[in-house]
Amino acid sequence: MAVDQLRLEAAVGAVVDPDLDLALGLAHMVGGVRVRRHRAEVVLALPVAAWPGIDDLRRRIAEAATVVPGVEEVAVEVAVMDDAARSALRTRLRRSMAGGPDPEAAAGPAHGGHEDHGDHGDHGHGQAAPVPAFLRADSKTRVVGVSSGKGGVGKSSVTVNLAVALARAGKRVGILDADVYGFSVPKMLGVDHDPVILGDLVVPASAHGVRVVSMGFFVPDDQPVIWRGPMLHKAIEQFLGDAYWGDPDVLLVDMPPGTGDVTLSLAQVMTRAEMLVVTTPQPAAQRVAQRSAFAARKLKLSVRGVVENMSWFTGDDGTHYELFGRGGGQSLAEELGVPLLGQVPLVPALREGGDVGVPVALTDPGGEAAAAFDALAQTLLSLGPARVYRRELSLQ
Ligand SMILES: Nc1ncnc2c1ncn2[C@@H]1O[C@H](COP(=O)(O)OP(=O)(O)O)[C@@H](O)[C@H]1O
Ligand SMILES: [Mg+2]
Structure with a gap:
């Protein structure tokens, strides 16, 4: 034939x-x-x-x-x-x-005479990048920040595994690793290359169907960076405005813990951001998580729900051991007036997956952790985008 x-x-x-x-x-x-x-x-x-x-x-x-x-x-x-x-x-x-003709719509050979062959940017040097179309009000992209009150509660693990679960559910997913205190996303996701730079554009690096831009790509491994407010703001603006994110369904943002400059910058740039708050089951963690949720609300980011991590460990006989106590996620959700979106058990394979850069959803797709993230992904999707962004909330 x-x-x-x-x-x-x-x-x-x-x-x-x-x-x-x-x-x-x-x-x-x-x-x-x-x-x-x-x-x-x-x-x-x-x-x-x-x-x-x-x-x-x-x-x-x-x-x-x-x-x-x-x-x-x-x-x-x-x-x-x-x-x-x-x-x-x-x-x-x-x-x-910029929201012009989509490469998806403008398929086919370049139209003669209309291409800009100069290698200069569309915005002049020193000027802020224009707000990309996916951050505008009419975009289908959901920007979801993952925050926590303090480090070590599993925020990055939740971000990475939720991203993989969303990708497995057929969604186009990106992660902006904005946790300037520890850029762990590329390693956890097993990204083995730096992003390519095309002129003034950053092409996110991808692994396991998830595209990533991390501040960690741009700083030397062994040098602690002291980020000052304006520098951070500029970096975040660039990672949103100068990275080719295309048209993702969901952009997850691994936020730094607490309530500092980065949260403020992100809130300014991503006016449509929704927030998830990660906490562990014990009451102390819940109190610090609450502060970060309140701060997000002060910035008028829409807090959509709570994710409880390390909720229990399942023994060989199926018994749930609640190593870090219980109820923290639920009571935080009640105090914030938002749903508890999911509980993730403590699973050694999850940590191992993070260490070797193959998320647990892929190493153990039928396991307890993968199931928890699949369920969380479905819950987040069924919640739909926040209807009212930048709603005034009375907090006092
Ligand atoms: N549910 C879990 N089960 C087992 N290990 C976990 C779980 N969640 C997080 N970890 C491990 O705990 C450590 C801290 O998690 P990480 O996601 O880096 O936290 P954060 O981003 O909040 O600082 C990592 O080594 C990670 O692999
Ligand atoms: Mg982290």
Whole structure:
């Protein structure tokens, strides 16, 4: 059977690049498709030579091409875009971020004469990045901050595992790791590469179907960074405004514990943010978590619910041991007048998964922890976006 060239092009063009979260065809990353009898020859045009996940992309292309009737062999050749093509890609991504024609809508070859081939930004140097479309009121993206009163309660673990559960439920998910006191998300998620920088754009790094931008990518490993308010504000603005997040369903933000500058900055930039508050079952943790929830409300962020972590440990005989007491999540939820959205048990595999960078939902998909995060993901989705953002709340 002869191979249908158009069908082959469509199949290859539909392969998604995980970091851009965009089909190769729309990203203009298919440099050419040729058929020689039963052999498909595909040129993969990388935006930069050090593009992450090349082997994975080769495999995805081979899989997609093999499905086309008549294809028996696939050869993928890798090329690198020239400056003009790279610059055109950056411009298209920028345009879609600003809410202009989506790369998804504006598929096909570049329209002659309309492309901006200059490598300068769409906003001048020193100016704030424009608010990306996904942060605007009419966007479908839910921005969900995950906060806690203090460190060590499992905020990052909840963020990462909830993200993986949402991705497994078919959602497009990003994480902004904004916890300046400990950038743990890339490691927990097993991100093995830095984000690619295209001109003035940051392409989030992805792993396990979740895209991440972390402040940790931009600071040396062994040097503690003292972030001052204005610097932090600028960094957060850039990670929201200069990162190509595309069109995620949910952007989770791993917030720093407590109520400092970062929370304030995020509240200013992400006027639509919803908040989850993570706590452990003991009363002391609950009191500090309450302070952070009240602070979020003062900033008029919509607190949607409480997640209790380390709720119990299940013994071999099925007995629940409540190592950290009980009821903290429920009573915090009652005090805040929001629902307790989920309880996550203490599971050694969860910590191990975080240490090796393969979240527990993937190492033990049928286990107790994975089930807890699947349930939390469903609850969060069924809750729907907050209807009224920036509602005035009386706190006193
Ligand atoms: N439910 C859990 N079961 C087992 N270990 C957990 C659980 N939640 C968190 N941990 C572990 O506790 C430590 C602190 O969690 P982390 O998510 O880094 O907290 P935070 O972000 O609040 O500082 C990590 O080593 C993590 O693997
Ligand atoms: Mg953390």
